[in-house]
Amino acid sequence: GGARRRPVVGFLHPACLGGGGGERVLWSAVNAIVDRPGPDVEVVIYAAWSAAFARALGTDALVAGVAADGGVRLELARSTVARQFGLTVPGGVRCVDLKTAWLLNPRLYPRFTLLLQSLAAIPVAAEALYRYPPSVLVDTAGHPFCAFLASALSPPLPVAAYVHYPVISTDMLAVVAARTPQFNHSATVSRSRLLSGVKLAYYRRFAALYGAAGARTTVAMANSTWTAAHVRSLWRPRPPYPLTVYPPAELRSLLCLPLRRQRHLMASIGQYRPEKRHALQLEVLAALRAGSPTAAAADVKLIMVGGASTPADHARVAALRVRAGELGLGEDALDIRVNVGRAEVVGVLGGVGIVLHTMVDEHFGIGVVEALAAGAVVVAHDSGGVATDIVGGGVDAATATGGSGCSAAAASAAAPAAIHRGVLVSGRGEGEVAAWAAGVRAVLRLDTDAYVGVQTRARQCVGRFGEEAFTAGFLGAMGGLVDDALATVGGGGARRKRQ
The missing domain is CATH 3.40.50.2000 (Glycogen Phosphorylase B;)
Structure with a gap:
């Protein structure tokens, strides 16, 4: 009363x-x-x-x-x-x-x-x-x-x-x-x-x-x-x-992670929703592993981490497992994890060398920010907030030169040092799998100094998040x-x- x-x-x-x-x-x-x-x-x-x-x-x-x-x-x-x-x-x-x-x-x-x-x-x-x-x-x-x-x-x-x-x-x-x-x-x-x-x-x-x-x-x-x-x-x-x-973004637990990484390990962080395009990630993984056994990408492994809160989400996870089998992606190539806790997400980000983010027109991309803070190199689509504010946008406070990403095509052809804070993949539809694979290979080809340089520049830009x-x-x-x-x-x- x-x-x-x-x-x-x-x-x-x-x-x-x-x-x-x-x-x-x-x-x-x-x-x-x-x-x-x-x-x-x-x-x-x-x-x-x-x-x-x-x-x-x-x-x-x-x-x-x-x-x-x-x-x-x-x-x-x-x-x-x-x-x-x-x-x-x-x-x-x-x-x-x-x-x-x-x-x-x-x-x-x-x-x-x-x-x-x-x-x-x-x-x-x-x-x-x-x-x-x-x-x-x-x-x-x-x-x-x-x-x-x-x-x-x-x-x-x-x-x-x-x-x-x-x-x-x-x-x-x-x-x-x-x-x-x-x-x-x-x-x-x-x-x-x-x-x-x-x-x-x-x-x-x-x-x-x-x-x-x-x-x-x-x-x-x-x-x-x-x-x-x-x-x-x-x-x-x-x-x-x-x-x-x-x-x-929760940055404290991520910024203290060591930069030394297993470069061939990739992760994908995001809810199991259609717009995240997890099926495309399987195609990219299969393309990467289809090269010669001596190629840098032949032993790449992808860890998918995401939330599933509805029956439709769980159905998508089941469909991903079926598709992985059709593509010949076994446990040595793919690990799908559902509804894991925060500590496990941090553990994954602290171990992988690359984070793959395939959503088009991602409005912001908090998972991308966390990947940068953790020290992983991001390969993401050149659109939305990821391009304008995170990987390809904003101002790098350390260098005051601005911060652009690098297109997959440019990363594939240019010197490894051309990658600034990550790789942005352009295009949609036909030929897209090849473009994403090229972006990943560009990161794998970086020498140690260039790779650490990308990690360092990425970490320097995340404070505003x-x-x-x-x-x-x-x-x-x-x-x-x-x-x-x-x-x-x-x-x-x-x-x-x-x-």
């Missing part, structure tokens, strides 16, 4: 224990808000807690929902987040279980998935606001349509959005317009002028809706300059938004909203101690 004295910062993140980069941002943001100097605020996580608890127990979600009271949910979060990211979850965080979160399952919408899943976020957000009304709503899961609801309230509810990727982008429109087959644009549709035209019209109308929702967001943050450019073009927010706030930089950027963006909320409730109480 009685009015609450502290403002409430509510985070909308239904899959809060999913173990991906988005979840790392969530829990780092929660810690940033709780640990910030100044008056206290209450933090609430709106999530599908019953489903998360069910996965942890291997039991029925309904039974789990009955069993999982707020304290049990918080303990589940603490143990899971510590295992996934090595992060702590502060005491006192309130966990609100969203009964409507199932509406966000994309499998419910085999057609018009983008539109229907986005619209489904409105009733989910309505439940969150009804169950425990916040002073500020923070969307860290990519559900911008909740801003339609928040802006319709009286008074309007401030909404902050941390955008990991644009739900739709000008790149997606270009793919459909060019009728280019891709994981989210089937060959059946791309071959048909009529179907492609219909899909393009749908995408354009959805992009207009997406922009209207984004325009109602109070504070917009993006995880890379690439994402920010797309958000700016579609949402048209008032300056200075969107602000680029790089996701937090650390936890401290994220905290400063996130609080800088959120400060005005939190201050306004504090002023509305007349300040706050004493600081809550972390438990």
Whole structure:
């Protein structure tokens, strides 16, 4: 009973224990808000807690929902987040279980998935606001349509959005317009002028809706300059938004790893999702090992490490194992690991010489940052945030000469020292396997001094992606909203101690 004295910062993140980069941002943001100097605020996580608890127990979600009271949910979060990211979850965080979160399952919408899943976020957000009304709503899961609801309230509810990727982008429109087959644009549709035209019209109308929702967001943050450019073009927010706030990478345990590596060991770090293109990695591995027994790449081994949180993810893992068998890739060539803990990921990154990252238009690429910090040489696609901000972008503070990657073609032909912070592979479709293989071979051909030089330059560029930089950027963006909320409730109480 009685009015609450502290403002409430509510985070909308239904899959809060999913173990991906988005979840790392969530829990780092929660810690940033709780640990910030100044008056206290209450933090609430709106999530599908019953489903998360069910996965942890291997039991029925309904039974789990009955069993999982707020304290049990918080303990589940603490143990899971510590295992996934090595992060702590502060005491006192309130966990609100969203009964409507199932509406966000994309499998419910085999057609018009983008539109229907986005619209489904409105009733989910309505439940969150009804169950425990916040002073500020923070969307860290990519559900911008909740801003339609928040802006319709009286008074309007401030909404902050941390955008990991644009739900739709000008790149997606270009793919459909060019009728280019891709994981989210089937060959059946791309071959048909009529179907492609219909899909393009749908995408354009959805992009207009997406922009209207984004325009109602109070504070917009993006995880890379690439994402920010797309958000700016579609949402048209008032300056200075969107602000680029790089996701937090856990660097301390990686920067201390020795640089001495087994060059023939490669790793791939990323969730088992279609856009990560793990099947392409198998083709590249087979091509590398198909050379003569004396070739440098003949004994290359790939360790795939990733998360699988849905039946579809696990089905993809099973399909990868089948395909590996068809390509003749045995245990000496391939090791597929699923849902491993943080310590094991660090162990893998500390032993491999190369990290392969095949996603096209990766919005940021926190796995790439961690690979660079660990001392592995990255071979990645020349697109998205990986190209603009990490391997091929930004400023190398040590040399002040800027930092470009090196295309696979150039790396293959140029002197080994031409590789600056990693290899960026251009192109898609036919001939792509050969381009990726050429990029890996370029790294394998580096002499020891050149290889260590790449490792050193890569490590020098990652400081701007650390936890401290994220905290400063996130609080800088959120400060005005939190201050306004504090002023509305007349300040706050004493600081809550972390438990």
